Amino acid sequence: MNGATMEVGAVAAMRYVKDGIMAARLVMQHTKHTMLVGEQASAFAISMGLPGPTNLSSTESLEKWIIWKANACQPNFRKNVLPADGCGPYHPKGNVKLAQNNCLMDNVAESVTLGSSHVDRHNHDTISMAVIDKMGHIAVGTSTNGATFKIPGRVGDGPIAGSSAYADDEVGACGATGDGDIMMRFLPCYQVVESMRLGMEPGLAAKDAILRIARKYPDFVGAIFAVNRYGKHAGACHGWTFQYSVRSPEMEDVEIFTVTP
Template identity: 65%
Template sequence: MANRILPFITLVFFSTLFSMVIGDDGVAISKQYPLVVSTWPFKEAVRAAWRAVDGGHSAVDAVVEGCSACEELRCDGTVGPGGSPDENGETTIDALIMNGVTMEVGAVAAMRFVKDGIRAAKLVMQHTKHTLLVGEKASAFAISMGLPGPSNLSSSDSIRKWSKWKENNCQPNFWKDVVPLDSCGPYHAKASMDVKEGGCSTRNLMGVAEPRSSLVGPHNHDTISMAVIDKVS
């Protein structure tokens, strides 16, 4: 039950959005701006972003307001403080933001004790030459920049989820090619090659990946991705 980050499908979402707005020939095909789009039916987050951009704020600020609303509401039980815990039972925060005009990026990951993930990511983008800060370094930076903290990010719900997961032998989880396979850790890497008697490897030399049984859905996908276009010049 490790924290989830934005996967490849998020890139597909933004690529699709760009194609919808700009078109395959590079010509804008819609004059309905501003525009706010997000994954999953998080309507309050979209409304918060819309109020910001419609009120004259930048697209970046609108994304911050929209994602902050989701953090406060704990959208899908995973976004923001009190959401999904990690393997140690602690809730930490991940967030990433990008300015589509300047291509600047800011992000925090595994940030402890600070609840405002998207605001911290924006501060990384605005006030450092880094792209990503992690763990307690991200926490110290965010607090030094004026965000509230330190505070406990766990909730009764997150602790309940973690306890239930532990009772289920720490299943499911995000480990692979480790032992033990079907119980809690500590985990150790499996031998990279299984050798038969006589020295011949039984490893799959074709490199064919084993099929994954899980399907993409609200609980094993990104938590929220949001794009805002304030205008097309």
């Protein structure tokens, strides 16, 4: 995302192309769109010069998948389906017609309890970064492979502007990581930037955005960093101890900051 022009480039559910963040930048630089998805995102990236199609499976990922299949595809991200402890094919559990079923709100407690049960620091790999140049222009980027054992076709918060990242030259920037399926429902980075626009310090803005999510999903796992246009930065997290790194021209090396829940 370009904080000067508010342009965004994103790709989602893209296969066979390794460099997702570069593909997203190509969308911003060479199209009038904001997001491309699926096979056509791959075709676009390759047509613009990125290597592919490439088999992105590794020995480690294949071994992990084989063990997962042998364990009846557990854990997974499905709910209210049968078979509950198998690899499918899946079908809805019970009668899905709301008119003949319990009130939708009956499932709220169950949904909130599920929270981030399959997401922790070991099974996702989001990298989010913000950069401020000498002219004061701000850019952000996020790259991720998504959650382990996700349902095919799943799109997380990585390519969603305002969720995993957001920037505005006039205010500052934000990056996020964690349970994207929950965090994208709150657009936490948009919230952070808008809170800073109203005068909130980065630390308070980040904490406020995290607490908004935690009030609805007390078991969720996630973290945010915030930086204003003057370079003041802070982080906030829930469900884990979070670390982020900072480098500026005045610093001899990268400095790592630790944030506790």
